Every structure is written in structure tokens, then in C-alpha cells.
Amino acid sequence: MRSTSIKRKAAATQQGRATMATTQQVLDTRCAWCNFADGLLIVSEHVHIANAQVAMEHAVGRCPACERTTALARWGRDLRFSYKALEYKRLFRRSTWVAVYDVICAWCGAHAIxxxxxxxxxxxxxxxxxxxxxxxxxxxxxxxxxxxxxxxxxxxxxxxxxxxxxxxxxxx
Structure with missing residues (x-):
């Protein structure tokens, strides 16, 4: 009788793990790189962006189309800050996230800097x-x-x- 309940718990745990692995949270914003509109897969939450315009916690999502990351901060209902983001991995520490801005060259006016x-x-x-x-x-x-x-x-x-x-x- 006891081994049956252990087997049921193990089966329920395995089933729970299988469903957790297949369902991923989605960030409801457009990709800042390619403008993909169907949502981004959440990579990390409560992240500090090293050079963000606002000092708030961000969520980082990966685009399924271009595989690049976008950072998003929300303030209240309507205010959103969204950036292109790059991850810099560090040895023995958490990664650093950096915002990438669309910048025009101050010298020659080129757009692809x-x-x-x-x-x-x-x-x-x-x-x-x-x-x-x-x-x-x-x-x-x-x-x-x-x-x-x-x-x-x-x-x-x-x-x-x-x-x-x-x-x-x-x-x-």
C-alpha cells in the first residue's frame, strides 16, 4: 500500500516536471531588434540594466525569430521602457545586461554604429x-x-x- 502511494507521487512529480518544461512565460512586448510581435520568451526577471535610461528592475526576453534579447521595464499601467539588450557573461558572477541604443554618428551622421x-x-x-x-x-x-x-x-x-x-x- 505504501509503495503504491510513493509511485503515484513520483508519477505526479514527473508529470508536473514535464508540464513545467513545456510551458514558458512570455513577455508581452515587441522585439526591439526585429519588431517580432508575438511575444518574447522570458530569459530573466528582476534584472538591473547597467546603462538603462531608468533605474528600475527590467525583465529580459529572447525573441523566437531572431534569437536576440530585449529588456523591458514597466511603470504603472501605461509607461514602458524597452531596449535592445546584450548579455555579458562573467566568470563566477551573474551576467551583466547592457542596453543598446539606436545612435547616429556625431561626426558623419551614419546610422549603423x-x-x-x-x-x-x-x-x-x-x-x-x-x-x-x-x-x-x-x-x-x-x-x-x-x-x-x-x-x-x-x-x-x-x-x-x-x-x-x-x-x-x-x-x-
Missing amino acids: EPAEINVTVANPVSERFRYDLYACPTCGKATAISYLGEIRTHCAVRDDVYRALWYLDPE
Whole structure:
């Protein structure tokens, strides 16, 4: 009699595991990369994005069409912040998630520029509150710094000749 109840519990547990493995939670937003509209599979919840415009917890979803990730933060009912997101895996620690913004090159106006460095040190910041990311332009080969407090602003960026980790904004 006892072995029968153990077998039933084991069968119920196995069935529960099978249903949990086949049902995945879906994030109800469009993919920021390819605009896929049928929902994203949740990769991680309660994530801090390293360079997000808002300091809130985000949910990260993977697009079934393009396999890229999108981060989403909700505030109240109607306000949503959605970003293209990249994951940087780290050894022995949790991954870092980074938002990727659509940026136009401040030097030549090209649209296809890519992130190069997150949270760079700027010698002449517009404001002490701003944080800056660096984007590299494949067209002209120059760097564009962006600030993202409230809105995204672009600046021409030039590296210091002596201190290579230091950048100057909008040189004259």
C-alpha cells in the first residue's frame, strides 16, 4: 500500500516536471531588434540594466525569430521602457545586461554604429549626473559618446593622448 502511494507521487512529480518544461512565460512586448510581435520568451526577471535610461528592475526576453534579447521595464499601467539588450557573461558572477541604443554618428551622421564601451570616463562632462557610453562608427572610424539621462544625446568624442581611458566631448 505504501509503495503504491510513493509511485503515484513520483508519477505526479514527473508529470508536473514535464508540464513545467513545456510551458514558458512570455513577455508581452515587441522585439526591439526585429519588431517580432508575438511575444518574447522570458530569459530573466528582476534584472538591473547597467546603462538603462531608468533605474528600475527590467525583465529580459529572447525573441523566437531572431534569437536576440530585449529588456523591458514597466511603470504603472501605461509607461514602458524597452531596449535592445546584450548579455555579458562573467566568470563566477551573474551576467551583466547592457542596453543598446539606436545612435547616429556625431561626426558623419551614419546610422549603423555599434556599442564599443559602457560607462566611459569623460574629462569635460556636460553635467556630473550624466553617464556616458561610447559607440564606434564603421563608416568614419571615429567615436561618438552618448549620454542617456532622460533622453539620448550624442557628442563627438576624442581620446586623450596621454591617458588612454579618458575621453573629451565635442572638441573644437
